[in-house]
Amino acid sequence: MNLDAYAAQSDVLVTLEDGVLVLRFNRPEKKNALNAAMYTVLADALNASGDDPAVRAVLFLGGEKFFSSGNDVQEFLFNPPRDTSHPVIRFLEALATARKPLVAGVNGFAVGIGTTLLLHCDLVYAAEDARFHLPFVSLGLCPEAGSSLLLPALVGPVRAAEAVLLGKPFDAVAALSWGLVNAVCPAGQAEAAAREAAAALTRQPPAAIRASRALLRGASPEQVVAAIHREAAVFAERLTSPEAAEAFQAFLQHRPPDFSQFT
Ligand code: COA
Numbered sequence: 001m002n003l004d005a006y007a008a009q010s011d012v013l014v015t016l017e018d019g020v021l022v023l024r025f026n027r028p029e030k031k032n033a034l035n036a037a038m039y040t041v042l043a044d045a046l047n048a049s050g051d052d053p054a055v056r057a058v059l060f061l062g063g064e065k066f067f068s069s070g071n072d073v074q075e076f077l078f079n080p081p082r083d084t085s086h087p088v089i090r091f092l093e094a095l096a097t098a099r100k101p102l103v104a105g106v107n108g109f110a111v112g113i114g115t116t117l118l119l120h121c122d123l124v125y126a127a128e129d130a131r132f133h134l135p136f137v138s139l140g141l142c143p144e145a146g147s148s149l150l151l152p153a154l155v156g157p158v159r160a161a162e163a164v165l166l167g168k169p170f171d172a173v174a175a176l177s178w179g180l181v182n183a184v185c186p187a188g189q190a191e192a193a194a195r196e197a198a199a200a201l202t203r204q205p206p207a208a209i210r211a212s213r214a215l216l217r218g219a220s221p222e223q224v225v226a227a228i229h230r231e232a233a234v235f236a237e238r239l240t241s242p243e244a245a246e247a248f249q250a251f252l253q254h255r256p257p258d259f260s261q262f263t
Contacts, residue, residue, distance in 0.1 A: 001048035019056040019202035031069035039087035050099035056202035070112025096224040105194030116145035127190035138167035140243030149227040
């Protein structure tokens, strides 16, 4: 793959390091909120990695203090994902159909897609300060990224309901006990653990990795993509709802939302 194609986009740093394609969220001024330009880079890089024998694993990283604050809330207002051609959906499809093993190292908070993308990863290492949060319902929205399928399958329906319907954050210890992460690492060591795991993957036989990933997955890529599209249709409707308008205004005005008038 041609890494030069991604050089201009500094909000996602794309590097190939000893067979590991490293995709690092790098928008610290917005706590690594992901926007359309970033999704485009992520989708293109992931898709290109699928056919490149030089890439044996893909590693998602964020910042030292935060992984990602999720989808850019401003973009929900001004560049919402109305249909499946939107870069966010392209990225989610690329995740669900990724042909190389996916690894993540998580420091600090992982909000929204910062958490749901982990459901697509094969190996996840979290720092002890990692905080996971799915505030979709609190924003008047609904789950995305196939999480309506993958989350209850992984953690069970009642935990999924608490995380999604109540929007209750959970910490790294909970994520470990639920099977969302492989290990809770001391502060500052999650990235090293994730790098080590990715490096170990590069030393494994690639065809056996491909065959085994397909066997290990409960849901097929086609089923996950179908869930992504089902969710996207509801999500697009929710984005135009008065509830979401109130939630986004509240975020921009730094106040709690008030849903008391809605029926
Ligand atoms: N989209 C757009 N901007 C975001 C953002 C997001 N998801 N998350 C943070 N930012 C911006 C803030 O608006 C702020 O910008 P400003 O300096 O221009 O005012 C800046 O990033 C710093 O954020 P701040 O809230 O001051 O940081 P914090 O450390 O106090 O809190 C979070 C961090 C992630 C807990 C908090 O920013 C947050 O809740 N963000 C929204 C998360 C969210 O709802 N994501 C959508 C999921 S579907």
